[in-house]
Amino acid sequence: MHSLQITDFHSPDILTANLITHVIDQRDGARSVVTARDMLAGLDAEGLALLRRSDHLHRQDGNPRFLCAFCGCPVHIRVRSVAASGHVDGRRAGFVHDPRPVPRDCPFASTGKASSPDAIDAIRFNGRQEGARHRLLKTRLCEMLLADKRIKFAECEVLVTGIGADGRATWRRPDVLAVTTDGRRLAFDLQIAAPLLTTIDGRERFYASQGIAWHWIVDANQPRLLTLQGFQDLILPQASRVLGFNEAIAAKSEQDGQSRFHLLHVQEDNDHRHFRVTTRLIGLEMALGLAGFPAGGPPLVATDLRALALRQTLRSGNDIRAARIFDLLAASCGTPDWTAARRDHVPEAITTLATLLTGRKADASRFPDEAVSAIVNNFLRPDLSGQNSNLANRSWAFAIAQIDDSDPQVRQWVDRPKTKTRALLDAALAESAADPAQSQRLRSTWSPLLQRLFPRLKS
Structure with missing residues (x-):
């Protein structure tokens, strides 16, 4: 096991002056008016990521938790980068409206061209799409799994269809889909660029509804990327852990036919200004267990x-x-x-x-x-x-x-x-x-x- 300390590299500072000072918290139907500072400033990095995720799910389901205390419209949490703010915790967060083409009757109205948190995130992440690094790691991951005798099938971007929790037909193309010799399906999605909240929650809901073991995988060669908010939203709510992969581990695994992964543990330092990442190697069975699909059928207690x-x-x-x-x-x-x-x-x-x-x-x-x-x-x-x-x-x-x-x-x-x-x-x-x-x-x-x-x- 080894560890390293990382800080964020600079990304565009998108936090505007239209930060809302008071919001209505609709948790448990209370509709309490609270200050944004009281709601956000005391959160550690994990608490901020968890709040962003649960707030996003409520917004997606049409039940936003937070409203502007001045006009009653839904608001969302926007963050500054770690480097721009000097902090990894809730002190770099604030509440904003979704921008609209016409001003609201509100002192904190927004009039920008973007129309949603996802559009804002797309700007922040510079619209990164699949590149050469992503294609390389995806191919090497598939080759590693095919060399493992416990895997009877592995392929890139297989179409997976099914019926979602809402009763509608749905589909995904995981970067790699594998099937073990005892019939367990395991999907992997490689993330080189920080993902959007919609991407994170959409994929998690899909694979859960289809009974497929599933992992995010990050580039083990680029731990600094993990400080971007999209990666924090992904990693911190899942026990601050994520699988990592690179060419070195692929080569070693193919030599003896035993699939391996880095298990990265991302922790906030006590100074609330840095993250520390520790890593250890795990095998295929532990990876399946951490996805909630250990050998022997459904576990007595969820293992994900x-x-x-x-x-x-x-x-x-x-x-x-x-x-x-x-x-x-x-x-x-x-x-x-x-x-x-x-x-x-x-x-x-x-x-x-x-x-x-x-x-x-x-x-x-x-x-x-x-x-x-x-x-x-x-x-x-x-x-x-x-x-x-x-x-x-x-x-x-x-x-x-x-x-x-x-x-x-x-x-x-x-x-x-x-x-x-x-x-x-x-x-x-x-x-x-x-x-x-x-x-x-x-x-x-x-x-x-x-x-x-x-x-x-x-x-």
Whole structure:
């Protein structure tokens, strides 16, 4: 493993004087008026990327989170480059309107020719398209995979079609598509230029809807590119990790027929002015696992980088970071945000299910790592005060019952002698059967997210 410190190279400073000072935050229907500085300046680089991503998804779905407090029109987050601002965090961000041909009745109106955040991003990234470097790496990646006996098919720019989550026909041409000998499909998209938010979210949604393992791959020879905002939007929300590739690793892999990748870890330095990149080599199976498709079929607990980021954060007890990561996952699943999740005890349900399925503590409690029964019992136990404050937890008994029903290892934990877990689960299920409204609401509201995090969970 090795590391290096990188700073941004100069790119055009596109932040104009029309930065909106106050916005309406529609999160959780509150419609609170907040200052832009309070909303953005305290974010670290990861928090800024997560907010940009979740805001973009809400805008794409017609439910923008932020409105101008002066005219009520939707606004989006614009950033300056790291070099121009001297920072990698939220201090270089601001809110702006999409430019329009006619001025609004607003002191922060825009009248530029561009019409969308994507158009602005296209200007910032200089419209870079595929070049010789991209073609070379794409070809070498395909050749490396074909030399691996675990791969039965690999080809560049294969047309992949399917039906999206909205019921419409959709398609993509990944830079490289491979199929393993056990039938797992793995797609790669090489990024030499910083991607647009629309590109990032569009591809992630497509491959998820088609059940295809998928990775972004960056040029391992050009780590400085990773400081561009498009790469931060891509990498930081997925546990700050991304696959890297170059000719050297391709040559070594072809010699012994074992596909390899760099796993790059991009971290913000404590001074909030630089990024540090560390790298280590991984093989094909780990790459498949980090895409959510390990050997043996759907995993008990999602293994992809986004899910990994959420699990790590819930385990650490960092609620601020957990909220940001959760909000992006929720937006991609069409479920409510962290505020609603906390009311419904969703984080506690996620960590309890993960504890049962992995056999190790998944939350930030003071229980020992191996105290699976104690953690589950604590989740299901009625409040000793008799006030039923733990009722929301026990209403999640249906999810525990589903994995208990389908997984022998979970059943062993539930039936473990002298733990009372089975009795507590049965009592909670009886309560839900007597008054099913709460459990039915939780199931209806949160099933898409639970199935995303626990692929084998029954619908």
